[in-house]
Amino acid sequence: MPGKLRKSSPLKNSDRPYLALGLEGSANKLGAGIIKHAGDGSSSVLSNVRHTYITPPGEGFQPKDTATHHREWAMKVIEDCLDQADVSMHDLDCICFTKGPGMGAPLQSVALVARTLSLLFDKPLVGVNHCVGHIEMGREITGAQNPVVLYVSGGNTQVIAYSRQCYRIFGETLDIAVGNCLDRFARVIGLPNDPSPGYNIEQEAKKGKRLLPLPYATKGMDISLSGILSCVEAYTYDKAFRPNPILADLEVENVITPADLCFSLQETVFAMLVEITERAMAHIGSKEVLIVGGVGCNERLQEMMDVMAQERGGQVFATDERFCIDNGIMIAQAGLLSYRMGFRTPLVKTTCTQRFRTDQVHIAWRA
Amino acid sequence: MSASQNLIDSALFISQGAEAASIFLLPVIFSPDNDIDSIGQKVYKAQLTSNSSPILLKHRFQKQYRHPTLDASLTRSRIAGEARTLLRCLRAGVNVPGIRMVDATNGVLGIQWIEGESVRKLLPGEAEGEDNEEVDLLQEYGISIDEIMNLVGTEIAKMHKADVIHGDLTTSNMMIRPIKSSQAELILIDFGLAFQSTLTEDKAVDLYVLERAFLSTHPDSEPMFASVLAAYEQRMGNDWAAIKSRLDDVRLRGRKRSMVG
Numbered sequence: 054m055p056g057k058l059r060k061s062s063p064l065k066n067s068d069r070p071y072l073a074l075g076l077e078g079s080a081n082k083l084g085a086g087i088i089k090h091a092g093d094g095s096s097s098v099l100s101n102v103r104h105t106y107i108t109p110p111g112e113g114f115q116p117k118d119t120a121t122h123h124r125e126w127a128m129k130v131i132e133d134c135l136d137q138a139d140v141s142m143h144d145l146d147c148i149c150f151t152k153g154p155g156m157g158a159p160l161q162s163v164a165l166v167a168r169t170l171s172l173l174f175d176k177p178l179v180g181v182n183h184c185v186g187h188i189e190m191g192r193e194i195t196g197a198q199n200p201v202v203l204y205v206s207g208g209n210t211q212v213i214a215y216s217r218q219c220y221r222i223f224g225e226t227l228d229i230a231v232g233n234c235l236d237r238f239a240r241v242i243g244l245p246n247d248p249s250p251g252y253n254i255e256q257e258a259k260k261g262k263r264l265l266p267l268p269y270a271t272k273g274m275d276i277s278l279s280g281i282l283s284c285v286e287a288y289t290y291d292k293a294f295r296p297n298p299i300l301a302d303l304e305v306e307n308v309i310t311p312a313d314l315c316f317s318l319q320e321t322v323f324a325m326l327v328e329i330t331e332r333a334m335a336h337i338g339s340k341e342v343l344i345v346g347g348v349g350c351n352e353r354l355q356e357m358m359d360v361m362a363q364e365r366g367g368q369v370f371a372t373d374e375r376f377c378i379d380n381g382i383m384i385a386q387a388g389l390l391s392y393r394m395g396f397r398t399p400l401v402k403t404t405c406t407q408r409f410r411t412d413q414v415h416i417a418w419r420a
Numbered sequence: 421m422s423a424s425q426n427l428i429d430s431a432l433f434i435s436q437g438a439e440a441a442s443i444f445l446l447p448v449i450f451s452p453d454n455d456i457d458s459i460g461q462k463v464y465k466a467q468l469t470s471n472s473s474p475i476l477l478k479h480r481f482q483k484q485y486r487h488p489t490l491d492a493s494l495t496r497s498r499i500a501g502e503a504r505t506l507l508r509c510l511r512a513g514v515n516v517p518g519i520r521m522v523d524a525t526n527g528v529l530g531i532q533w534i535e536g537e538s539v540r541k542l543l544p545g546e547a548e549g550e551d552n553e554e555v556d557l558l559q560e561y562g563i564s565i566d567e568i569m570n571l572v573g574t575e576i577a578k579m580h581k582a583d584v585i586h587g588d589l590t591t592s593n594m595m596i597r598p599i600k601s602s603q604a605e606l607i608l609i610d611f612g613l614a615f616q617s618t619l620t621e622d623k624a625v626d627l628y629v630l631e632r633a634f635l636s637t638h639p640d641s642e643p644m645f646a647s648v649l650a651a652y653e654q655r656m657g658n659d660w661a662a663i664k665s666r667l668d669d670v671r672l673r674g675r676k677r678s679m680v681g
Binding site: 214216217221223227264266269271272273274275320321324327332336337356357358360361364 | 483484485486487489490493494587588589590592613625629632633635636637639673
């Protein structure tokens with residue numbers, strides 16, 4: 054628990070630089086990145102390449118098509134990654150890949166690439182938990198020591214705190230993830246998926262003015278989001294809803310625009326997230342918050358979290374889209390940390406799993 | 421300026437939890453970090469008149485991060501809800517603090533001041549390596565961990581029988597009040613997220629929230645929580661079977677959810 058005397062880190066400074074390749078493909082982003090841990094304990098990002106599978110407006114990404122995308126792009130992305138880092142496959146210490154959680158087919162296609170590379174170049178494999186990858190990269194980039202972590206993405210919504218070599222989940226969503234909620238609403242009102250539905254919701258919300266009442270569902274430190282999605286969707290069937298408002302509409306009092314709905318959805322859902330994060334901070338007595346995951350690049354969420362942290366005399370750490378959105382470098386970072394603690398994934402164990410909780414991982418590298 | 425604000429100004433500040441802020445007019449009994457209010461309010465100790473007994477003021481100050489309209493409606497409904505559920509508990513004989521004043525518009529609730537210590541402080545795994553002190557506290561209160569767990573289970577069962585769902589059951593939200601020449605009693609506090617419900621689902625979720633709080637705050641506390649459930653079962657009688665099976669479902673739910681993406 055925070056407040057305890059800091060024990061010395063079990064991770065010893067290395068005698069030589071270490072290099073790791075990280076491969077990520079648990080959802081619609083295919084990422085490859087190379088990280089270097091220098092002998093003095095510092096680490097540097099040598100390259101971080103990503104290619105996103107973008108579907109037309111109104112459509113989500115299907116596992117099968119996403120896996121096809123990953124297979125088509127794997128060679129290109131990894132070549133670019135090696136070129137930018139200016140290293141050869143032979144220089145690597147290990148190859149890290151996402152073991153889970155995520156969509157089955159995309160995970161498998163990337164694991165297959167990792168296995169092939171491992172056998173071709175005779176490099177050990179390290180299977181990484183996607184969520185732990187996010188947390189470790191966030192800590193590395195921001196320098197946050199022992200924060201409460203809010204992990205918000207298309208597939209995950211968790212409030213996490215570290216205790217006794219484990220990232221414990223204090224609160225989480227009871228149904229759908231917050232990114233899923235936003236993405237699905239983007240589909241309802243036909244916002245494009247390029248660059249990402251969440252980004253387009255954020256831009257649309259800036260134009261919104263009316264706060265429409267939506268359910269506010271916090272249960273202790275958990276939240277529930279599916280009802281809010283149904284409710285905000287129901288507003289699009291309201292007689293006052295104007296899918297394409299013209300100027301004259303905006304002068305009428307009770308008109309509901311897509312922008313208003315995006316605004317209301319963000320305000321309500323983010324207030325819930327900030328509230329459960331605050332509750333976790335109060336409960337364990339921490340002053341730092343780290344926001345990771347794709348929704349973490351939403352500036353409105355960062356802003357609200359910042360106001361809350363300041364009210365408590367604390368601090369918020371957040372990263373930009375390079376590290377917030379799924380990427381290969383975070384897998385390399387978390388994988389290399391466990392590699393340096395002696396962890397390897399033997400070939401027969403390099404399977405993937407769609408369900409792999411954050412708290413199932415033994416965090417050997419932290420005191 | 422409202423009367424509630426005057427009261428707050430005259431009182432002594434104790435702590436800031438996650439949501440509301442409390443006032444102290446009297447000598448400080450709790451040091452500021454001693455009393456963490458988990459739902460975000462400022463907590464003060466105050467007196468309504470100069471010779472009345474002290475009360476605890478909870479002020480849900482305006483949350484700047486939240487949209488003002490949303491914040492105002494949440495504050496109003498939570499203060500009113502808290503008062504309403506406290507009253508219901510009092511009528512049903514659940515040990516909760518008595519109500520002294522309610523000002524929902526300004527987000528102020530005044531309740532009876534409880535002299536005692538939170539269960540969280542009494543259980544191992546909390547204090548920072550000060551194991552001796554814990555033992556002393558338990559001795560001072562004349563109560564064993566087992567007895568505390570028993571009280572926790574019984575009190576929650578009494579509350580659930582009155583169809584009140586606490587919504588934020590943690591070991592910080594339970595106080596042990598020593599009584600002279602008798603066993604100490606357990607008081608449930610912080611009903612800021614409480615609501616009324618007869619549903620098995622809500623009662624099971626309530627227990628699940630507590631279970632998670634136990635495991636995350638007190639390492640190796642599985643046996644402790646088991647005895648909480650045992651006492652709960654005894655008190656609930658016939659209702660227990662349904663809640664038990666729903667609790668098993670709820671436990672799976674978090675697990676199932678977490679890993680997509």
